[in-house]
Amino acid sequence: MTIADIQPIRLSLVDTDLPAAAAAFGDAFRRTGFAVVADHGIPQSLIDRALIATRALFALPAATKARYVIPGGGGQRGMTAFGIEAAKGAARADLKEFWHVGRDLPAGHRFSATMPPNIWPDEVPDFHAAVGALYAALDAAGRRMLRAIAVHLQRAPDFFDEPVAEGNSILRLLHYPPVQIAEAGAIRAGAHEDINVITLLLGAEEAGLQLLSPDGTWHDIAAPQGSLVCNIGDMLQRLTGGRLPSTTHRVVNPVPERAAFPRYSTPFFLHFRPDYRIETMPGGPLTAPPITADAYLHERLREIKLL
Numbered sequence: 001m002t003i004a005d006i007q008p009i010r011l012s013l014v015d016t017d018l019p020a021a022a023a024a025f026g027d028a029f030r031r032t033g034f035a036v037v038a039d040h041g042i043p044q045s046l047i048d049r050a051l052i053a054t055r056a057l058f059a060l061p062a063a064t065k066a067r068y069v070i071p072g073g074g075g076q077r078g079m080t081a082f083g084i085e086a087a088k089g090a091a092r093a094d095l096k097e098f099w100h101v102g103r104d105l106p107a108g109h110r111f112s113a114t115m116p117p118n119i120w121p122d123e124v125p126d127f128h129a130a131v132g133a134l135y136a137a138l139d140a141a142g143r144r145m146l147r148a149i150a151v152h153l154q155r156a157p158d159f160f161d162e163p164v165a166e167g168n169s170i171l172r173l174l175h176y177p178p179v180q181i182a183e184a185g186a187i188r189a190g191a192h193e194d195i196n197v198i199t200l201l202l203g204a205e206e207a208g209l210q211l212l213s214p215d216g217t218w219h220d221i222a223a224p225q226g227s228l229v230c231n232i233g234d235m236l237q238r239l240t241g242g243r244l245p246s247t248t249h250r251v252v253n254p255v256p257e258r259a260a261f262p263r264y265s266t267p268f269f270l271h272f273r274p275d276y277r278i279e280t281m282p283g284g285p286l287t288a289p290p291i292t293a294d295a296y297l298h299e300r301l302r303e304i305k306l307l
């Protein structure tokens with residue numbers, strides 16, 4: 001199987017034929033662990049604009065970027081430096097640096113303590129507008145996908161609407177610098193599962209992303225131009241008792257001819273609101289006690305060395 005064999009699901013199907021959309025997502029997740037989504041409504045011009053701002057951000061001197069690291073913040077906003085995050089249980093840190101954008105909440109909001117205000121880099125004037133707009137567009141696309149997933153789970157179409165409307169979702173702007181020989185043994189991103197509900201991944205221009213499919217083989221994944229890839233995270237796996245298993249994935253190092261090239265990518269980690277109780281649905285292969293989304297997140301942030 002290659003990504004070219006996978007039929008993209010048009011997201012407009014959610015509006016025109018929700019049962020068909022539900023069946024298409026369910027089938028894609030069961031067969032491959034992920035879904036390719038076309039017609040997602042995010043303009044390519046916005047994606048391009050956000051990438052230009054992202055490149056400008058990571059081109060800043062390390063000392064400038066270091067000013068945007070928030071000590072004790074678990075990497076939830078602003079900059080996380082190269083060599084910090086590590087896949088759970090991995091001996092070496094990943095070969096990446098990233099910037100996190102969260103949801104803007106009004107001052108004094110009940111979630112302000114767990115969802116702190118964003119910070120923005122002064123040095124890149126368009127960053128706030130471009131990346132903020134990309135956050136909103138991915139948030140909207142993700143909520144539409146969740147309508148199909150809800151119906152696939154035999155729930156009402158709006159099952160996820162309220163739990164994610166003020167969700168602690170994060171847009172991650174990732175930069176993998178060129179890979180140096182000295183770093184042999186480390187990998188751009190070690191095999192892991194995402195913590196959140198679902199992840200939306202726009203296409204990266206450099207190869208490297210691989211997903212482990214249910215048949216136990218790794219597949220190279222690149223979202224075709226104009227589409228995005230959706231994978232299940234651990235919170236949805238836990239909620240569904242494993243009926244929707246989270247998708248293991250990694251980013252392998254470049255082939256020698258591409259080693260001098262950086263890689264940029266932008267996963268959107270869609271989360272529940274912090275106080276949502278994840279109560280495992282009966283009938284699946286896994287059981288787990290109820291836990292709030294925030295308690296679960298913090299447990300997992302410690303495992304990946306962000307706390």
Ligand SMILES: O=C(O)CCC(=O)C(=O)O
Pocket residue numbers: 172174189194201204209249250251265266267
């Ligand atoms: O860079 C990518 O394509 C994927 C990144 C990823 O899996 C992550 O940051 O959780």
Ligand SMILES: [Fe+2]
Pocket residue numbers: 192193194249267
């Ligand atoms: Fe991931």
